[in-house]
Amino acid sequence: MSEKITKIDEIPLSGTKDGKISISKIDEPYGKNSNSVLSIGIFLDGTKSQPDWKIHIPKENIDSLIDALKKGKEYL
Numbered sequence: 001m002s003e004k005i006t007k008i009d010e011i012p013l014s015g016t017k018d019g020k021i022s023i024s025k026i027d028e029p030y031g032k033n034s035n036s037v038l039s040i041g042i043f044l045d046g047t048k049s050q051p052d053w054k055i056h057i058p059k060e061n062i063d064s065l066i067d068a069l070k071k072g073k074e075y076l
Helices: 059-073
Strands: 004-012 020-027 037-043 053-058
Touching: 037 059, 053 059
Parallel strands: none
Antiparallel strands: 004 020, 020 037, 037 053
C-alpha cells in the first residue's frame, strides 16, 4: 500500500492509565488513488504501536458522524 499517515491529535482515553484516542489523516488507505480518510484509533495501552480498534471515516461522512456523536452523548 502507498498510504501516508498524518497525525492530527491525541486525546487521553478516560478510564485507562495510558490509553489514548488517536486522530489521523490517511492518504490512499486502500491503494493508489483511493480517497483519503480520517482514522480514529483507540489504544487501551498507549505504548502499543497499533490501536486495539480503529475506524476510517470518509470526508463526506464526518459532519453526520459529529451530529450522531453529539446526539449519543445525550444518552450517557
